[in-house]
Amino acid sequence: MSSKASHGSHFTRAILLWFQAHKRPLPWRKTRDPYKIWVSEIMLQQTTVGAVIPCYEKWLKLYPNIKSLARAPLQKVLKAWQGLGYYQRARNLHRSAKILSQKYGEKFPGRYEELKALPGFGSYTTAAVLSIVFDQPYPVIDANVRRVLMRIYRIRGEADADHDKILLERLRPHFPKKHAGTFNQALMELGALICKPRNPLCLLCPVQTFCKAFKRGEQEVIPRPKKRASHKIEAVVAIIRRDGKVLLQKRPSTGLLAGLWEFPGGKKKSGESLKTALAREMREELGAELGQARFLMKVRHSYTQFDVTLHAYEGTLQSEPRLKKNSQRWVGLRSLQNYPFPSGSAKIVNALKERQGSK
Numbered sequence: 421m422s423s424k425a426s427h428g429s430h431f432t433r434a435i436l437l438w439f440q441a442h443k444r445p446l447p448w449r450k451t452r453d454p455y456k457i458w459v460s461e462i463m464l465q466q467t468t469v470g471a472v473i474p475c476y477e478k479w480l481k482l483y484p485n486i487k488s489l490a491r492a493p494l495q496k497v498l499k500a501w502q503g504l505g506y507y508q509r510a511r512n513l514h515r516s517a518k519i520l521s522q523k524y525g526e527k528f529p530g531r532y533e534e535l536k537a538l539p540g541f542g543s544y545t546t547a548a549v550l551s552i553v554f555d556q557p558y559p560v561i562d563a564n565v566r567r568v569l570m571r572i573y574r575i576r577g578e579a580d581a582d583h584d585k586i587l588l589e590r591l592r593p594h595f596p597k598k599h600a601g602t603f604n605q606a607l608m609e610l611g612a613l614i615c616k617p618r619n620p621l622c623l624l625c626p627v628q629t630f631c632k633a634f635k636r637g638e639q640e641v642i643p644r645p646k647k648r649a650s651h652k653i654e655a656v657v658a659i660i661r662r663d664g665k666v667l668l669q670k671r672p673s674t675g676l677l678a679g680l681w682e683f684p685g686g687k688k689k690s691g692e693s694l695k696t697a698l699a700r701e702m703r704e705e706l707g708a709e710l711g712q713a714r715f716l717m718k719v720r721h722s723y724t725q726f727d728v729t730l731h732a733y734e735g736t737l738q739s740e741p742r743l744k745k746n747s748q749r750w751v752g753l754r755s756l757q758n759y760p761f762p763s764g765s766a767k768i769v770n771a772l773k774e775r776q777g778s779k
């Protein structure tokens with residue numbers, strides 16, 4: 421595509437007009453409230469629109485503004501985040517809300533450097549908030565935009581951030597001085613609805629005439645699909661019951677799935693049977709020998725780096741468990757709803773609730 425300004429304005433206008441006519445009526449598009457737009461931008465990173473909408477609406481009922489979020493206990497914030505994954509995002513929202521509350525009088529600073537210094541504000545989020553809320557001319561590149569631009573400019577390779585510098589240079593002459601936020605959203609929407617990862621709908625595309633990949637028939641091979649370096653983990657957990665309660669434990673406050681709750685158990689070692697692994701985990705985590713163990717269910721969940729298969733057993737212990745005061749406790753089935761769980765454990769909790777409800 422030529423980078424002449426006039427050409428750029430055609431390109432820009434084509435995208436803006438298409439967006440005006442075809443954008444989805446998403447809840448966060450009805451507001452200019454910086455807090456709500458910020459929350460939506462954070463939720464939409466690494467989570468699909470369909471999964472975000474109900475969580476976004478529930479979240480705003482619980483935490484309608486910076487003040488309410490800043491005052492909330494972290495555990496409740498993590499619980500409200502359940503279903504979205506990547507809990508570090510919720511922790512950063514909470515930390516940033518506290519800073520915005522204490523240092524900025526519950527307002528967003530409009531300067532790039534100040535905003536970017538807040539927890540969870542990388543280049544993407546900072547540019548998104550400044551352009552959408554304050555109409556400042558910062559371009560954003562998310563996975564959708566990266567794919568669209570790589571195709572338009574026919575940049576080969578995997579879709580990773582290494583290409584962003586060159587993509588931004590090519591985009592610069594076409595980036596509008598006004599309506600920056602709308603233009604950013606339009607490019608993202610084009611990637612989500614038309615220029616999809618597979619089978620892009622080129623015949624409906626408003627910028628087809630500018631697209632080098634389309635001209636060469638290479639839209640299916642740009643960008644090159646990523647090889648997923650995932651490994652598989654098998655884990656065992658025990659649902660230990662007593663007086664209508666189950667035993668839960670909290671994960672460490674740093675590292676993977678930090679601060680979330682789960683059933684006692686852990687990774688199966690190579691060569692171990694599931695029950696041997698379960699018995700070892702009970703010994704290590706609860707200081708008690710496993711009694712009976714009846715298979716309950718198997719759940720699978722994919723995280724970024726690995727796929728986990730969780731084998732859940734209903735178990736008994738031969739002696740009193742030695743509980744760690746702050747991180748292990750008996751919890752009534754009704755109270756499980758107050759605890760934040762990783763997605764795999766949440767599936768087991770739902771199954772327990774359903775069984776309880778059907779009795």
Ligand code: SF4
Binds near residue numbers: 568615628631
């Ligand atoms: Fe994407 Fe096809 Fe449009 Fe090119 S023509 S930007 S590949 S949808």
